[in-house]
Amino acid sequence: MxxxxxxxxxxxxxxxxxxxxxxxxxxxxxxxxxxxxxxxxxxxxxxxxxxxxxxxSTADLGVALVEEALGRLHPMIRTTVTPDGDSGERIARAVELIEGHVREYPSHVRFIARERHGGVQPVRAAIQEQLGRFTEEVRAELAKDPQSAGWHDDDLLMLAGLYVDQMLITASQFLETLDAPDGERRRVAETATRRLRLISVGRRHWTAA
Amino acid sequence: MxxxxxxxxxxxxxxxxxxxxxxxxxxxxxxxxxxxxxxxxxxxxxxxxxxxxxxxSTADLGVALVEEALGRLHPMIRTTVTPDGDSGERIARAVELIEGHVREYPSHVRFIARERHGGVQPVRAAIQEQLGRFTEEVRAELAKDPQSAGWHDDDLLMLAGLYVDQMLITASQFLETLDAPDGERRRVAETATRRLRLISVGRRHWTAA
DNA sequence: AATTCCGGAGAACAGTTGTTAACTGCATGG
DNA sequence: CCATGCAGTTAACAACTGTTCTCCGGAATT
The missing domain is CATH 1.10.10.60 (Homeodomain-like)
Structure with a gap:
């Protein structure tokens, strides 16, 4: 074949x-x-x-770049959110994974962050589509978690979107520390961890009103 | 004078x-x-x-646009986070305020969202500086809230950053619904509200470890 | 009233851009 | 082995770019 x-x-x-x-x-x-x-x-x-x-045209080149940067990232996202280990471990794992990805593919990350709201409509649309798929996949993974018992699907989607956006923000913050002293990077990792922890607390005490 | x-x-x-x-x-x-x-x-x-x-150069034009778009926004931010009314009221007020601002100054919002990670370094720096000031102001406002008793300053700053980023995300989502059916806009408002509510819950149960 | 200042106009520059057409050479499929 | 297909080349096009220098007219200053 x-x-x-x-x-x-x-x-x-x-x-x-x-x-x-x-x-x-x-x-x-x-x-x-x-x-x-x-x-x-x-x-x-x-x-x-x-x-x-x-x-x-260069716009189509851009769309191809979106595929290259995000297309093969879905499995990674999926396994990141998968409910293994306790909350703290998962958060630490996610932040490290983001940091590693930014270090390995900095120009991919920069491209996505830049063109997500950039001036080329087809590229914006392609990024939105990929991010939408991410959000849906995260939602599906969250649904498996026993912690999500009683949650409305709307709320799960809301939470998934929050996670995806937070992932992008964190990635772009790591990007800015790429040629900065190591302390900066540690600080970004620390803040990102605490953000996720706060979201995690909110999730735990969420009342599915 | x-x-x-x-x-x-x-x-x-x-x-x-x-x-x-x-x-x-x-x-x-x-x-x-x-x-x-x-x-x-x-x-x-x-x-x-x-x-x-x-x-x-056009880069300096861009920096001037940053001032125009964000410079006179500080008072509004301040009063939005000020601890008046209960949590639900504040959240609703904030979301409405963002929606109104996007409707009134759509091109300002678009410009900031686009150039925050854009290709012109001085403009990125100017935006970062303004957003940093926003974050600091929100932190100061949060510190006044009795709910913040016992919070570390680091954690308050983390929370303030989370709010500012969430504000930007919400604004850019409203922007995309500007020439869309009214239902879309309602959905964005609803999701943004719930995101803030979840953060609010996390905040309430945060343990200042 | 005379002089300086200065926002804007005009023309010209070398260099760049996207797109077209007609071409060449080589891997491919019959 | 020969004919076709097709990735890449060459040349030329009108249009556009940022920047320089010189100039003009009218407000501001003295």
Whole structure:
């Protein structure tokens, strides 16, 4: 079934990935709406017109980047919220996982944070869609937790959204500490942990009115 | 004391404001990092070179917009968190206030949400600074509340940050419902209310360990 | 009343942008 | 082995960008 794709398509996907990588790097210091197609091809070392063989416009390049940054993140999210261990352990695990992800894929995180409210509508929509899926998956995971007994589905969705937003905020705060002294990073981790803890307390004492 | 400034400076501030207004409108469909100086002057009906009489670059224009959007918002924030009435009333009041502000200054809200993580560093810094001031002011207000007895200052700051971030999230969600059916807007208000309520519950049962 | 100041206009610059068309060379499928 | 397909190239286009320098007219100052 895994049809090893020919020399031709392989090379195509290679330059496509090179375009994505170059764009992601250029986007560290600007927004997608100011990213020029020539700028990207120049960085890759390819003719401007070659761009069109892969993307109709830079907006579509952006949508592809959303897939790359968030598409394969769903399993990780799922296992993070899964009800293993006590509340404190789960929170610590989640914060560490976020910190690790930011350290490993900083430009992905930056791109998502930047373009979530950015100037390119299709990209905003793609991000919203992915985040919506995250929220739904978190809700489903929360529903499994015995702690959620008696909770309305609306409230579970509310809580899931709160978690997802908090995840993004934390990630973007870690991002800002990437080339800062270690103490800053510790402080962000500490504050994020306490935020989650407070939400956790609220959750425990929530009355499903 | 109110020295009515001469015809000259009055006219200058007029075109300056016109530049700000035009920029804000153009920024509804793009990011600051792609906003051209000529684009702005063209919209105002003024020569490109006139721009330099007011701002060294579009980045500085952006910083000025941050002041305009957030600078005069501090009193409002302060009174929102002030401990009057019971928790439910305060939450309802806050959500209504956010909704009203978004309806009145949608482009301000959009600009802040967009450029908070945008591609122009000085603007990001200006926004961060204003939000930091908000957080500190909220912390100070929370400290007055008898409910905060025994709270560490760190925890109060954590809670204040949580409120400020939640405020921004809610504002940006209202923004997306601006030209949507009324039901959507009601749903956003409802979810925001419940989020705040959950935080409120967490706050009430917080143990200042 | 004479002089300085200064917001804005005008023209020109080198460099950039997205998009088009027609091409070349090579992997692919018959 | 030959014909087709197609990723990438080359050249050219009109339009646009930020920035400089020189100038103008009228308010502000003396």
């Amino acid at each position: 895994s049809h090893t794709l020919g020399v031709r398509q392989a090379q195509k996907q290679r330059t496509r990935q090179a375009l994505l990588d170059a764009a992601l790097e250029l986007l560290e210091e600007q927004s997608l709406s100011s990213l020029g197609l020539r700028e990207v091809t120049r960085a890759v070392g390819v003719a401007p017109t070659a761009f069109y063989r892969h993307f109709p | 109110s020295h009515t400034l001469g015809v000259r400076q009055a006219q200058k501030q007029r075109t300056r404001q016109a530049l700000l207004d035009a920029a804000l409108e153009l920024l509804e469909e793009q990011s600051l990092s792609s906003l051209g100086l000529r684009e702005v002057t063209r919209a105002v009906g003024v020569a490109p070179t006139a721009f330099y009489r007011h701002f060294p």
